[in-house]
Amino acid sequence: MKTVYTFGGNADHSDPRQKDKTVTGGKGANLAEMASIGLPVPPGFTITTEECVRYLQDGADFSADLRAQVAEALTHIEKTVGKGFGDAADPLLVSVRSGARVSMPGMMDTVLNLGLNDETVAGLASASGDERFAWDSYRRFVQMYSDVVLGLDHGLFEEALEIAKEDKGYYADTEMEASDWQSLVTEYKQIVSDELGKSFPQDVTEQLWGAIRAVFDSWDSDRAKVYRRLNDIPADWGTAVNVQAMVFGNMGDTSATGVAFTRDPATGERAYYGEYLINAQGEDVVAGIRTPQYLTKAAREAANAKPLSMEEAMPDAYGQLAHVFDLLENHYRDMQDIEFTVQQGTLWMLQTRSGKRTAKAALRMAVEMVDEGLIDEETAIRRVDPMALDQLLHPTLDPDAPRNVLTSGLPASPGAASGKIVLDADTAESWAGRGEKVILVRVETSPEDIHGMHAAQGILTARGGMTSHAAVVARGMGRPCVSGASAVSIDRATKTLRIGSHELKEGDLLTLDGATGQVMAGEVPTIEPELAGDFAVLMEWADKHRRMRVRTNAETPDDCRMARQFGAEGIGLCRTEHMFFDANRISAVRQMILADDEKGRRAALEKLLPEQRKDFREIFEVMAGLPCTIRLLDPPLHEFLPHGDEEFEELANASGVGIDHLKRRAGELHEFNPMLGHRGCRLGITFPEIYEMQARAIFEAACEVAKDSGEAPVPEIMIPLVATKRELQLLKALVDKVAGEVFEETGCPVEYLVGTMIELPRAALMAGEIAEEGAFFSFGTNDLTQTTLGVSRDDAGRFLSAYVDKGIFPRDPFVSLDIDGVGQLVELAAERGRATRPGIKLGICGEHGGDPASIGFCEKVGLDYVSASPYRVPIARLAAAQASL
Numbered sequence: 096m097k098t099v100y101t102f103g104g105n106a107d108h109s110d111p112r113q114k115d116k117t118v119t120g121g122k123g124a125n126l127a128e129m130a131s132i133g134l135p136v137p138p139g140f141t142i143t144t145e146e147c148v149r150y151l152q153d154g155a156d157f158s159a160d161l162r163a164q165v166a167e168a169l170t171h172i173e174k175t176v177g178k179g180f181g182d183a184a185d186p187l188l189v190s191v192r193s194g195a196r197v198s199m200p201g202m203m204d205t206v207l208n209l210g211l212n213d214e215t216v217a218g219l220a221s222a223s224g225d226e227r228f229a230w231d232s233y234r235r236f237v238q239m240y241s242d243v244v245l246g247l248d249h250g251l252f253e254e255a256l257e258i259a260k261e262d263k264g265y266y267a268d269t270e271m272e273a274s275d276w277q278s279l280v281t282e283y284k285q286i287v288s289d290e291l292g293k294s295f296p297q298d299v300t301e302q303l304w305g306a307i308r309a310v311f312d313s314w315d316s317d318r319a320k321v322y323r324r325l326n327d328i329p330a331d332w333g334t335a336v337n338v339q340a341m342v343f344g345n346m347g348d349t350s351a352t353g354v355a356f357t358r359d360p361a362t363g364e365r366a367y368y369g370e371y372l373i374n375a376q377g378e379d380v381v382a383g384i385r386t387p388q389y390l391t392k393a394a395r396e397a398a399n400a401k402p403l404s405m406e407e408a409m410p411d412a413y414g415q416l417a418h419v420f421d422l423l424e425n426h427y428r429d430m431q432d433i434e435f436t437v438q439q440g441t442l443w444m445l446q447t448r449s450g451k452r453t454a455k456a457a458l459r460m461a462v463e464m465v466d467e468g469l470i471d472e473e474t475a476i477r478r479v480d481p482m483a484l485d486q487l488l489h490p491t492l493d494p495d496a497p498r499n500v501l502t503s504g505l506p507a508s509p510g511a512a513s514g515k516i517v518l519d520a521d522t523a524e525s526w527a528g529r530g531e532k533v534i535l536v537r538v539e540t541s542p543e544d545i546h547g548m549h550a551a552q553g554i555l556t557a558r559g560g561m562t563s564h565a566a567v568v569a570r571g572m573g574r575p576c577v578s579g580a581s582a583v584s585i586d587r588a589t590k591t592l593r594i595g596s597h598e599l600k601e602g603d604l605l606t607l608d609g610a611t612g613q614v615m616a617g618e619v620p621t622i623e624p625e626l627a628g629d630f631a632v633l634m635e636w637a638d639k640h641r642r643m644r645v646r647t648n649a650e651t652p653d654d655c656r657m658a659r660q661f662g663a664e665g666i667g668l669c670r671t672e673h674m675f676f677d678a679n680r681i682s683a684v685r686q687m688i689l690a691d692d693e694k695g696r697r698a699a700l701e702k703l704l705p706e707q708r709k710d711f712r713e714i715f716e717v718m719a720g721l722p723c724t725i726r727l728l729d730p731p732l733h734e735f736l737p738h739g740d741e742e743f744e745e746l747a748n749a750s751g752v753g754i755d756h757l758k759r760r761a762g763e764l765h766e767f768n769p770m771l772g773h774r775g776c777r778l779g780i781t782f783p784e785i786y787e788m789q790a791r792a793i794f795e796a797a798c799e800v801a802k803d804s805g806e807a808p809v810p811e812i813m814i815p816l817v818a819t820k821r822e823l824q825l826l827k828a829l830v831d832k833v834a835g836e837v838f839e840e841t842g843c844p845v846e847y848l849v850g851t852m853i854e855l856p857r858a859a860l861m862a863g864e865i866a867e868e869g870a871f872f873s874f875g876t877n878d879l880t881q882t883t884l885g886v887s888r889d890d891a892g893r894f895l896s897a898y899v900d901k902g903i904f905p906r907d908p909f910v911s912l913d914i915d916g917v918g919q920l921v922e923l924a925a926e927r928g929r930a931t932r933p934g935i936k937l938g939i940c941g942e943h944g945g946d947p948a949s950i951g952f953c954e955k956v957g958l959d960y961v962s963a964s965p966y967r968v969p970i971a972r973l974a975a976a977q978a979s980l
């Protein structure tokens with residue numbers, strides 16, 4: 096099978112496999128696409144992801160067939176550029192880059208300037224007429240190859256460069272002359288021999304295969320694995336390898352390299368956006384080693400910066416670039432993220448892909464592109480990642496609050512964050528693990544820092560531009576980031592930080608404003624997000640296109656109000672036990688639990704009744720006639736027991752019962768496995784008076800609200816943890832009896848339903864029978880996951896990440912539904928429930944109700960609604976619309 100595809104020059108781009116990202120990766124497919132629409136792409140070839148998968152699985156050497164295909168493809172490059180690979184007179188140099196199906200910025204390896212050796216370097220010098228350039232390229236190559244392919248620490252080479260500069264009294268790399276680079280290459284090669292006991296490879300073919308092998312291996316590097324886990328990228332995709340003729344942005348002042356976006360990736364504004372560096376190679380921009388300059392005059396002026404923009408310094412090349420931007424946006428109908436090089440005045444495109452963007456930018460672009468006629472509403476709905484909305488729904492800094500601004504950097508990723516300063520990724524992870532909010536402060540970040548960036552609330556770097564690693568990764572993760580704050584200097588040894596004249600230490604509080612780039616001492620108050628504008632427009636489109644309803648899991652009037660603002664269409668789960676933990680009530684709850692008999696329990700419940708009635712009344716008022724599913728008490732009683740002598744003492748005083756007696760009662764209630772113990776409807780069966788009180792509070796509140804507001808709520812009373820029809824039958828009879836009593840007492844009957852949660856495998860299997868009693872089912876997929884997998888939802892954290900790493904579960908099954916397993920039970924219960932009671936109302940209220948992938952599954956099964964926590968409601972609305980399309 097063909098597994099090597101050439102592009103550029105007169106290559107044939109007609110095989111559809113070549114433009115299929117699953118085969119040639121994102122970079123390879125887009126290079127072929129750009130070449131085929133006539134854009135200037137240096138010639139090259141792509142080795143498919145299939146070869147990577149084969150290589151990683153078999154661990155075997157490369158096949159003769161692959162070697163033959165690569166040799167032929169190399170000839171294509173040689174012919175197109177008129178240079179020979181390894182030719183001592185005029186050598187072809189190539190880059191070797193990874194390119195997975197989706198972009199994984201900086202996660203995998205790249206080798207540039209490959210094809211240089213002691214002979215070809217002279218050829219490059221004479222062919223280019225630039226000795227310094229040739230030796231500079233060679234030293235870059237030796238360093239990169241030694242790091243990426245030979246596995247040597249790049250610090251060794253950096254140190255040698257620093258010493259060389261010091262010896263010469265140089266400050267910047269640009270002061271190094273040809274002979275200086277030449278001596279450095281000798282030193283670099285010596286380092287390789289010393290470290291490895293063999294010399295740096297001079298055979299260019301050996302170099303090439305070494306680099307290909309390294310790129311394949313980098314798919315399984317630790318940092319790539321972490322990135323895959325965070326971004327749900329399957330391990331079996333593999334990466335493609337792209338080998339491409341080098342073009343040089345470091346051939347003097349008519350050469351440059353840059354990265355650009357066709358629209359602003361932070362705000363979504365329709366304006367070219369990017370950075371470039373004159374006389375530099377691509378990695379210099381991305382690595383944040385030199386601070387790049389603006390692409391456009393307008394951006395430079397807005398930032399009040401001095402160095403000329405590309406538009407001003409290289410108007411011709413800029414003109415070509417702007418033209419390419421328009422072609423690409425029209426072709427892909429999406430914002431593009433582009434890498435380019437100008438070699439002695441000629442523009443070359445090295446990459447294009449759909450650009451990563453902030454949620455705010457994604458929204459704005461989606462809405463504006465519909466207005467521009469570039470895409471339709473459905474495409475706009477699909478364009479926005481529902482989880483990304485999370486970024487928009489969170490607070491920003493209060494503009495009126497005082498700010499003690501220490502310095503400013505670049506506004507690299509929006510949002511506000513406060514937390515304790517930490518100076519390395521491991522500390523960030525461990526502090527965050529114990530519940531602290533942290534801000535990760537680094538000189539610059541690298542892919543090794545990714546776990547710390549994820550653990551942090553925000554990221555601050557001293558160096559690097561808007562497209563530096565920190566900026567790109569933070570935007571992708573939705574973390575606020577301020578980059579290139581050059582006033583920040585870090586002393587890792589003393590764990591201190593200097594910002595201008597201020598000295599701070601690890602653990603001090605810092606606030607970042609990713610929208611302005613400001614860095615502030617202490618914690619600054621925040622304000623709620625703006626839900627109008629583009630957000631409202633997209634949500635309206637989503638609502639128009641979705642079938643499922645979206646409710647919320649909420650039990651306080653404030654949460655209900657918030658959820659309604661976010662568009663909730665009812666309550667899918669009101670966990671009434673949360674109302675029991677209130678400081679004023681817990682004593683009555685404890686008296687109820689520890690009472691010796693029904694009489695004692697009833698006395699305590701009497702105290703709780705008015706409180707519960709008030710809770711429900713407020714909730715019904717906020718929900719104004721929308722359906723409200725209220726679940727009767729669920730957690731094991733032992734969760735409410737007093738802890739420690741002080742609490743027992745308080746309770747003894749309040750109840751007039753002796754401490755020893757209370758302690759004995761508590762001992763009797765102790766359970767070894769409470770989550771599978773005396774909880775859920777089992778409480779209602781053994782202590783019916785508890786459910787009786789709750790039902791009474793619900794109906795009395797509903798009657799009051801119906802009378803007062805005329806907007807009668809429709810309580811949907813839900814019985815938890817049912818396994819059998821008989822449990823539901825008994826408890827439904829109890830609820831119906833209370834309803835009858837209350838309606839007679841108040842003279843105000845209201846409509847209501849009694850249904851159940853399906854959260855035990857037996858309930859799912861017996862759903863046909865259970866539906867004879869229950870008017871609705873709500874899938875409690877938290878418990879259903881726990882009980883189907885036999886994995887404790889409270890303890891799974893200890894081992895689940897290992898399970899995900901090893902590919903046993905594709906994702907944490909408590910976050911994203913195990914569709915293959917638990918999903919079957921949901922599907923089966925839905926079918927059996929409907930068979931008994933056509934039109935039975937079906938919803939989901941486990942955490943999965945706010946997870947886009949699980950919501951997609953709910954649509955497939957035909958559930959009527961999903962229910963999610965208030966902040967997840969917009970995510971669920973959008974995900975439900977995407978699932979409907």
Ligand code: PEP
Nearest residue numbers: 854875876877878940941
């Ligand atoms: C569930 O089990 O999915 C559920 C929603 O109930 P809880 O999380 O309260 O157990």
Ligand code: MG
Nearest residue numbers: 854875877878
């Ligand atoms: Mg449950």
